[in-house]
Amino acid sequence: MNLLTPIDKIKGVGSKINEQLSSAGIKTVGDLISFYPRAHEDFSRVVDIADIRPGKATIKAKCESISTRPVRRGLRITTATLADKTGKLQAVWFNQPYREKQLKTGEEFYFSGEFEFNYNRYQLSGPSAELVSDMPIQTDRILPIYRSVKGLKTTLIRKLLSELRPLISILPETLPPDIVKRENLVSRSQAIMAMHFPDSMADIEKARERLAFEELFQLLLASQLNRQENAKLIGWSIPFEQSVVADFVSKLSFKLTSAQRVAAWEIIQDLEQKTPMNRLLQGDVGSGKTVVAGLVACQVTSAGLQTAIMAPTEILATQHAETLCKLLQPFGIKVGLLTGSVKGLARKMLYEQIEKGTVDVVIGTHALLQPTVKFHKLGFVVIDEQHRFGVKQRQLLLEKSQFMPHMLAMTATPIPRSLALTVYGELDISILNELPAGRKPILTKIWSPNSRAQLYEKIDTEIDAGRQVYVICSLIEDNPDNEIKSVQSEFVKLQNSIFKHRRIGLLHGKMKPDEKDDVMQRFASHQLDILVSTTVVEVGVDVPNSTVMLIENADRFGLSQLHQLRGRVGRSIHQSYCYLVNSTSAKPTKRLLEIEKSNDGFYLAEVDLKLRGPGEIYGRAQHGALNLQIATLADTKLISRAQSQAKLFALVSKNLIQYKQLAAAVHYYQRLTTLN
């Protein structure tokens, strides 16, 4: 028997169990061995009945009497009196009449279960029972609890694994032995043995540490190797021209923040190199990333190369095109906009201009990725709100150049350091940790739906003062099954009663692109006071005169989503407000309390990571595939240990060749996370 042996070769696996296991992804002995328990329960201490205390307990006893009685349809209770030399107690099982047969033998058994107060007396509830003369699997030890999959019982998994014990005891090491030694880790075989057959809780800790380290080491080594490969690529070297940059800055209507200046400088230095840049520009909502991209595009154009900027929505692409037109036209730079709504002749002409190089800066949605879009000389690629795009899409865009273009990914979802190292390990990072001067912190308040009237008064006052308002609902249309607000009915309601005297617009994802454009235009140019919208305005939308963000059914949104939505206001010198209307007058959730308390996107991202886990936050497709079983990306200490070892290891290129299993895992991660 080896790791590749099909699972049905294990004693006790018939065709039904085989099917269940394999539909849970367990097809080989190796799969089963690495099906780690989700938790452990300590039943290892055998106590005398006289000493038993409430809680989990194991006793060694004989069964004195046992009987089963039906209670009602579908429920039979088996009760037994168990005795050791110190005393007696009662055990109960629901719907396990076979216990009668099992326990009548007069032999001694281990019983492990919860000793608890039920029906007016203390009892051992539903204990598992095994002959003392057999080697116990289900009792008298620290019991592994397995994720229940496809109706497979945890007891069955334990039994099957006990058949594999001899194999586990001789599993070969997969990490380089000197790393195991330096990091004071237990061997792979010891670790896996301890996961399934632990002797102590401390053993399990050591086992988890070892297995988590290995997963992180593989992931981090992959990004080290990707980094090395990127460094071998040839890109365009774009010389820094001080006059160009100074000219751009002098024509701005505001002063760049020092964070913006530092980031721009880091980028411009990268562009001078022959190796293509891979940089992530992280800045909280409203920190002014667009103008940084504009400044760099100006430098790139001056070197005779094109820039492509990809945004996740049409609304955002259109807005960027306008902003950048204003910024870049004074320098004679030609800006083009390519979205799904550019059609027919206009589209054909734009294609031609892009290919001939007569358009310098092309802004667009996914439309940019189409094979028909060919660039003359693409030198710089900007991916705005990069977490909205997958690795594939980034790669497609980067492929549109004969040399690898410089890449700048921008995100307003701050990435906790641990994630930045692991998942985005091959990116250099610039951070805008400063908002433009004169911004006042947004005041955020959770609002009970019962006191909506006061809320509307506040809003009316803001509109009187010349400001604008967003009202966000999660649904487009009403759903008869729930009370959740929809933009359509909210729009009608506000327009017909409370805000009759105001100009209101409606925006949602099912509208036609030119309708969306039209509403957005009217809101941006202050022909509307209120915009009732779904989360299509969640990212990027920039209308600085708006100061109120009202979110209906706020408890239905995620933390980072709420932070993004809130980021639509607070973009000018005026005081801004964010009102989170709870669905019910019940106590607000932890999420809402956190967002009410803090304006700091980095802090909120850490909280979000803890509350939801990385998969939920950073897109299932990419991070679900990371397939981390033991490691959590919140474990910063272990990550930095694995990081230093991976760096050392990657220095010697022949290292990986010696470790086949490691190499396979690393190559998998390399393909998954690479940018090129």
Ligand code: ADP
């Ligand atoms: P984000 O980082 O969220 O993408 P934007 O690039 O949309 O932010 O910028 C937010 C707003 O701040 C825009 O209206 C922009 O013109 C303005 N802005 C950017 N930088 C500055 C600055 N240094 N001083 C004042 N306003 C700025």
Ligand code: MG
């Ligand atoms: Mg933006």
